[in-house]
Amino acid sequence: MPIKVVPQMMITSVLVFQGQMFFCCKKALPEKPSDSSDKMIFEKEKPMMKTIRNIAAILTVLCMILTLFAGCQQQSTEKIDIGIIQLIENGAFNDMREGFVQQMKDRGYDESKANFHYKNAQGDSTNLNTICQEMVDNGMDLVVTIATPASQAMVNLESDIPVFFISVSNPVGARIISDMEKPDKNATGTSNAIPVNEIFDLADQLTPGCKTYGFLYNTGEINAVTTVESSKKYLDSIGLSYEEAVVANSSEVQQAAQSLIGKVDAFFIPNDSVIQSAMNLVAEVAREAKIPVYCSSNTTVESGGFATVAISDTQIGAITADMAVEYLGGKPIAEIPSVVVPATDVVINKTTAEAIGADIPEEVASEAILVEDAK
Amino acid sequence: MTLIVGSLQLGLIYGLLAVGVYIAFRILDIPDLSAEGTFTFGLAVSAALTAAGHPLAGVLLGFLAGSLGGAVTGVLQTKLRIHPILAGILTMSGLYSVNLAVMGSSSNISLVGLDTLFRLAVDLLPGVDKEIVRLLLAGLFCAAVVAALALFLKTHIGLCIRAAGDNEDMVRASSINVDHTKILALAIANGCIGLSGALLAQYQGFADISSGIGIVAVGLASVIIGERIFGRRGVTWGLSVTVAGSVIYRLMIALALKTNLFPAYCLKIVSAVIVAAALSVPAVKQMLARRKIKREGLRHAVHS
Numbered sequence: 001m002p003i004k005v006v007p008q009m010m011i012t013s014v015l016v017f018q019g020q021m022f023f024c025c026k027k028a029l030p031e032k033p034s035d036s037s038d039k040m041i042f043e044k045e046k047p048m049m050k051t052i053r054n055i056a057a058i059l060t061v062l063c064m065i066l067t068l069f070a071g072c073q074q075q076s077t078e079k080i081d082i083g084i085i086q087l088i089e090n091g092a093f094n095d096m097r098e099g100f101v102q103q104m105k106d107r108g109y110d111e112s113k114a115n116f117h118y119k120n121a122q123g124d125s126t127n128l129n130t131i132c133q134e135m136v137d138n139g140m141d142l143v144v145t146i147a148t149p150a151s152q153a154m155v156n157l158e159s160d161i162p163v164f165f166i167s168v169s170n171p172v173g174a175r176i177i178s179d180m181e182k183p184d185k186n187a188t189g190t191s192n193a194i195p196v197n198e199i200f201d202l203a204d205q206l207t208p209g210c211k212t213y214g215f216l217y218n219t220g221e222i223n224a225v226t227t228v229e230s231s232k233k234y235l236d237s238i239g240l241s242y243e244e245a246v247v248a249n250s251s252e253v254q255q256a257a258q259s260l261i262g263k264v265d266a267f268f269i270p271n272d273s274v275i276q277s278a279m280n281l282v283a284e285v286a287r288e289a290k291i292p293v294y295c296s297s298n299t300t301v302e303s304g305g306f307a308t309v310a311i312s313d314t315q316i317g318a319i320t321a322d323m324a325v326e327y328l329g330g331k332p333i334a335e336i337p338s339v340v341v342p343a344t345d346v347v348i349n350k351t352t353a354e355a356i357g358a359d360i361p362e363e364v365a366s367e368a369i370l371v372e373d374a375k
Numbered sequence: 376m377t378l379i380v381g382s383l384q385l386g387l388i389y390g391l392l393a394v395g396v397y398i399a400f401r402i403l404d405i406p407d408l409s410a411e412g413t414f415t416f417g418l419a420v421s422a423a424l425t426a427a428g429h430p431l432a433g434v435l436l437g438f439l440a441g442s443l444g445g446a447v448t449g450v451l452q453t454k455l456r457i458h459p460i461l462a463g464i465l466t467m468s469g470l471y472s473v474n475l476a477v478m479g480s481s482s483n484i485s486l487v488g489l490d491t492l493f494r495l496a497v498d499l500l501p502g503v504d505k506e507i508v509r510l511l512l513a514g515l516f517c518a519a520v521v522a523a524l525a526l527f528l529k530t531h532i533g534l535c536i537r538a539a540g541d542n543e544d545m546v547r548a549s550s551i552n553v554d555h556t557k558i559l560a561l562a563i564a565n566g567c568i569g570l571s572g573a574l575l576a577q578y579q580g581f582a583d584i585s586s587g588i589g590i591v592a593v594g595l596a597s598v599i600i601g602e603r604i605f606g607r608r609g610v611t612w613g614l615s616v617t618v619a620g621s622v623i624y625r626l627m628i629a630l631a632l633k634t635n636l637f638p639a640y641c642l643k644i645v646s647a648v649i650v651a652a653a654l655s656v657p658a659v660k661q662m663l664a665r666r667k668i669k670r671e672g673l674r675h676a677v678h679s
Contacts, residue, residue, distance in 0.1 A: 058656050
């Protein structure tokens with residue numbers, strides 16, 4: 001690939017430049033007098049020379065690092081290159097990614113046929129743009145993006161690389177595609193609209209008599225905000241009331257949870273990564289007050305929540321993998337419609353049930369997946 | 376190639392942020408932490424206006440929005456005599472809610488496929504490669520702002536600002552209103568930061584409330600990298616090398632991202648190590664030279 005020659009050229013030119021600098025710099029230093037005993041050895045260099053030497057030194061170091069890494073790239077042209085972009089380290093996102101990779105392997109795209117390049121922006125959206133550009137630079141065959149900001153950044157680049165998004169709660173609203181049935185913009189994928197109606201109906205079955213729900217979420221996440229909006233609409237339609245406590249980061253979660261105690265009969269946590277990361281604090285507060293916590297994903301239930309109707313995150317990753325396999329089999333992207341993945345698994349946490357003294361009715365327990373606190 | 380050009384584009388856009396941080400930290404000598412809030416404010420205003428169909432107004436109002444945030448910090452600091460660090464933190468916290476309100480209480484505005492300044496520029500120059508046009512637009516904004524600031528800081532008011540950062544008591548004794556000077560300077564600095572946010576929203580095609588988190592560290596890193604590599608030599612030089620420092624920082628992050636040797640979660644430590652290695656080269660060279668002198672000295676002492 002022609003791009004490979006660039007680092008080598010850069011290195012050669014900088015090393016030549018550096019060599020020249022060292023020669024020139026000898027002239028830049030004034031001549032040492034023969035009786036050097038009381039003169040300072042450190043004579044003053046001309047400031048311009050010093051700057052150039054510093055720049056040359058730093059460039060050499062950088063280029064040495066560049067050679068090291070450029071030499072280690074293995075881009076074979078027979079294997080498919082699949083890029084995976086994740087915004088932040090998070091149990092749910094990790095499950096989605098692993099579900100995707102596992103399903104690709106099960107469908108035949110294992111290490112012998114595909115290279116998986118996984119990059120994580122570590123929660124820093126400034127890195128997200130650079131990661132997307134790097135994927136384009138490396139000529140990926142397809143890119144998988146997890147959650148909304150990563151998908152938006154990748155689609156906005158308008159490169160020729162097809163994008164498969166996992167669990168974007170509102171792809172049309174985020175302008176990633178214009179039509180779920182006929183994806184344009186070279187992107188398609190799965191949307192995980194949380195089935196709030198089913199969750200509240202489940203709540204009625206497990207802990208009947210809850211009149212007021214408390215929403216605990218991070219206003220900074222569009223997925224969570226969308227879910228809360230639809231929850232409010234549903235609760236209005238069945239005549240229940242609600243309170244909310246919002247947080248901006250995980251340090252505020254405990255106090256927000258405590259502020260709701262006494263005002264609500266049950267908590268509802270949407271698909272929110274900030275609350276998920278501080279879930280054990282919420283669980284502690286809620287169990288003390290014997291309040292059930294209804295969540296939106298099974299990861300949250302395993303971290304101490306009470307119950308949910310969820311799609312497993314590995315499952316949603318696997319469904320996206322199926323779509324990718326269809327594309328790799330030759331189907332054009334515009335003919336692979338985006339799907340809203342329905343949720344079917346009822347997940348109940350036994351430890352929480354005991355802690356708050358809730359009885360799980362037999363017909364629910366027989367269908368449900370019972371879990372305990374994740375160790 | 377996309378990665379290098381893309382890093383240059385990002386480096387220039389964040390270069391405006393670094394210039395704003397430079398004015399606050401180096402010229403005014405004030406630790407101003409409101410950059411997170413004002414950056415996102417500019418981002419939100421620009422996204423909201425671009426979604427409504429006015430990209431140019433979005434950029435201009437993004438600058439004004441940032442200035443407003445900076446002015447508020449200035450007032451908190453000077454008139455209400457709140458400590459500068461706390462004043463910055465208060466502005467940053469307050470602006471979080473304002474930003475959510477501007478974005479219509481959603482936390483994400485999408486501009487994918489809409490007319491942004493970058494898209495309009497690409498349409499204007501059909502023969503040129505799309506990425507080069509975007510690079511030129513970012514470069515144009517950067518150059519214009521740096522030139523304007525360099526000229527401004529040589530006017531009477533500009534010199535007052537520089538003096539206020541250097542020796543506040545002296546300036547006060549010269550019967551110049553230090554409070555107004557600081558408020559103006561903070562407004563200009565945060566205006567640049569808001570402008571950077573405004574351009575970023577149109578560049579990346581979406582505005583997310585979390586885009587500003589940790590942005591002060593990025594600005595400071597760019598300022599220090601620029602200074603360390605190119606040296607301090609005056610205000611115009613300082614402004615230009617700050618932009619260069621931002622570009623270099625972006626390239627270093629691109630380098631860290633390009634490596635496949637480490638697992639994905641090592642991104643931040645790899646970029647930190649690269650920056651530390653690059654910045655410590657002059658210090659290491661000096662250490663080696665000193666050691667050489669010691670050895671020579673010992674050798675002379677033995678012989679004589």
